[in-house]
Amino acid sequence: MGDEAGATTGGKGSEPDASSAETGGKYVEPGGEFTRDQRYIATRITADGRDGWPVEPGRYRLAVSRACPWANRLIIVRRLLGLEDAISMAVAGPTHDARSWTFDLDPGGRDPVLGIERLQEAYFRRFPGYERGITVPAMVDVPTGQVVTNDYARMSLDLSTEWTAYHRQGAPELYPARLRDEIDEVNAVVFADVNNGVYRCGFAGSQKAYESAYRRLFDRLDWLTERLSGQRYLVGDTITEADVRLFTTLVRFDPVYHGHFKCNRSKLSEMPVLWAYARDLFTTPGFGDTIDFDHIKRHYYEVHRDINPTGVVPLGPDLANWLTPHGREALGGRPFGDGTPPPPPPPAERVDPAHTPLG
Template identity: 90%
Template structure:
């Protein structure tokens, strides 16, 4: 899961807590992009690329949601790795024979080493893999979701929403920057802190930003403008994991999400929107964090709670107005092969 998984394992041999201080994320990603003009050597071409994800990972979850909302399922296929991994790589252990049926590989690492034989950074999801060559094209998750909106427009479904409209990009970028620093990454700064002082600083920074977000969202339905944008996608994937893992496992425990009325209603609103909740696999999420982070949870025991039944309760956010998809339409249900196992989302 981005730096929180394989990158840290590669650097520390499987340890996640930052010894002696503050967790700092390694953000060295493969910067090449898949673009309409192919300027980096990877041109947009339907059927050519495979998006490798894990449903456990919040960074990968963003790509799954954006791909769904834009209707790019037929243009970009998806490989789903299992929820846990070892220090070597994410594995395709959910597939028959433990091998991805399109890429023909057991570990995502093979696609990285196919392009960079001496690759010395994390084998991360999400990643876009070029199927013909078997090489990873990019793993720069922040840019990847923006490129799905701006570079793949020729293959968007009819009625696809504008998730990164030009008129709002500056504001979206500003919101994304503080949400990333204080919330998306902030929960990890709490969970992987190596000292009491580092943990407390991260804890206060996280909840100060959550309070700021509550104030912002008290009077408007979405983070930027009156429709769903990239900013909402990025916040949602952290909120969806807050009570199942971050509250207890990462000690982000001033309040549960369910005890923050505005953010809880906002998260339920998005969860109940097609393309959001239908991508969430709570079983994979919990298994990943509790079974992989053994220096935080040495036993690997996965808790049975929390109660997830509230995700489908009325949220009342319609009263704030807004149009979820703007002039567009909701996405259709996910393809059968990509549907989350109902047993992994007990509220269904």
């Protein structure tokens, strides 16, 4: 999802106007409020195959960009559940033009499994002339080369609930039945005011729209501060889907959202509770080892040319403070519940250490 290519202002993260392919497109509608297009390809991959796409190891390929917070969720959940062998992963580069995310990181600029240069090709194989955003994350059927779904919120839940036969031994329960109502409630407000809230600030086309989004964002961050001041995780005493969804926004806050999106009442590193919470997750296996700060900064600052016309990428902030002690263990909690941490990522999926300079 994140910041995709294909349509006009409004898509899942941001979908540029196709008239500006050279710069990535238009993100801000002058005088208006950013409205996210939430019409996704709703097909589901399920254990019973009721939508025609059954769970089957090796059949599907998850297309992501490490720059995108929405795709980052799927990367984390796939890691925590140990689904690397069951679902392969295609990693697009950090930038895109108005047409599509591209596989420019791969030899010859083609994904080695799907054989395509642009994610757009997988969308068009199922929906010729697909008019909405070419978005990540997306699940692609390898035999046909067709996109199956880009419904990022449902995708991560289905990894937890439909792919259980292929979870690793010791996989945590990220969406336990007993907590689903509360997780859903927390996710709904965090999405509206934080995950999407930073975009509503950054892509606001008027002072009024920006100020409204800014206040909603920081009011919600204050609410989260209060909630997390006495408990280690958002729901229950273990990591759940709710923590994954909040983390991918928080980890981008100081490098991108504080300056680029004008979310500047305070940095994350100046909000003690949320900063400690984010560092706790960052140092938890499966979280920080998925983060590519270089891709994150390059994406936002190079692609959003109507916000940052020069395309200059800032050198800061210093990232070494991500590894300072967080002290959240004092609140108790068991990160993986009755499960275990995931092993290190496969060598081919490890983030370049130069892209996450932690000192």
